[in-house]
Amino acid sequence: MDDLDRRIVGAxxxxxxxxxxxxxxxxxxxxATASRRVSRLIAEGAVRVIGVLDGEATARSRSLFVRLRCRPGDGNRSAQRLAAWPECGSVKLVTGSVDCVAEINYTSNDHLLAITLEQLPSLDGVLAVWSNQVVRRFATPHSWLPELLSEEIAAQLRSQRFDPWRDPLPGDLVRLDALDERIADALAGDGRLGWQQLADRCDASPVTVRRRAEAMFGSGALRMRAVVDPESVGLPVNAFISLSVNPTQLGRAGEMLAEHPSTLMISATTGDRNLCGEVALSSDAALYEFISSAIGGLPGLQHADVAVALRSVKRAGLLRDLAVKKPGAAVRLRG
Incomplete structure (x- = not known):
């Protein structure tokens, strides 16, 4: 990407x-230039714009972070098999005390029980599993905005959104009907569909689909997201952080990390770590500064584990078909 491409991605x-x-x-x-550039970036797969039904706002699902230790040589195969699960949103191969980290959505306690006690341990090559259930979100990828634009311009663009980009979400649980579902499904495939295009796909009038979509946006039931590989915008160092923080300081620590421009997501969790998330930075030096200052300066910090991603197998529900990658070849995306 050139500088204009990166600023358009930031927008x-x-x-x-x-x-x-x-x-x-x-x-x-x-x-005209903006239109041409946006179309090219989307056509090339450099950025995807998708609508996401929020599991929390609609009471459809909750999230779980899992960390896997695998037999030597089996990490990639285990990650690929985990990535094939429809409830798995993201999977990364990482360095450190574990070999693979993932985010999984579950719909009930029975579903969670099956995932943690049956499905994950039965993955070929997996030696140990740690799971951390998300209980509060401080930041999600909907709010991620690296420093590609000035703060003033970024704030102006955000003010024009109909959907909430901050967490936690406002309001009560939202119930959707069949038309709402069709609108959400269409925007999940192409989040930049115009109202007439959306109406044609949903067999309804443009006025109706706009009213329904904006109602879902306002409630937080439907949230828009631009999906970008951090490396493509100059942030090649991607890491998963799992922290232990004194419970009395957990909220403050989560809010501090949520405000950091390197944070893609951060959540309070149950289990052996109570604050987990993902960050993207420009270099190892920037990662060192983040660890020593942003993490080291957190109130109540007791333990920190940072696992640097070696390969992103799945991001935002999209598999990255890396098995066919040859030296010098572009990565092919398949969904």
Whole structure:
């Protein structure tokens, strides 16, 4: 990506459904150029814009972080098999005390029981499993915005959103009907569909689908997200952090990390670690600074484990088909 591409990606991260006119104003280019660049970036797979039904707001699912230790030589195979699970949203091969980390969605306690006590231990090559249930989200990928734009421009783009980008979400649980489901499914495939396009796919009028979509946006039931590989915007060092913090300081520590521009997500969890998340940085030096300052300066910190990602097998529900990658070849995405 060149500098203009990166600024356009920054605009899409700030407001995934920003119009081409809004993007052109934010990145100081013509609307025609912004439209052409956005189309190319999406067509090339450099960025995806998707709608996501929030499991918490709709009471459909909850999240679980898992860390796996595998037999030598089996880590990649175990990660690929885990990534094939439909309830698995992301999987990474990492360095450190574990070999693989993943985020899994579960729908009930019985589902969670099956995942943790049966399915994960039965994965070929897995020697040990640690699981951490998410109990409060401080930041999710919906709010991730690396320093690609000025704070003023980023704030302006965010103010134009209909959906909440901060966590926790406001309001009560939301119930959806069949039309809501069709709208959400269409936006999950292409989050930048216009109202007429969306209406055609959902067999309803543009006025109706817009009203329904904006109602879901406002409640937090449907949230928009631009999915970008951090490496493509100059952040090649991706790491999973799992921390132990004094419970009396847990909220403050989570809020501090949520405000850091390197944080993709951070949540309070149950289990052996009570604060888990993901960060993306520009270099090992930046990671050292993050560990020593951002993590080291957290109130109540008792233990910190940082596992650097070696390979992202799945991100935002999309498998990265790395098995066919040859030296010098581009990574092919398949969904």
């Amino acid at each position: 899409l991260l700030a407001n995934p459904r920003a119009t081409n006119a809004q993007i052109s104003d934010a990145v100081f280019t013509s609307e």
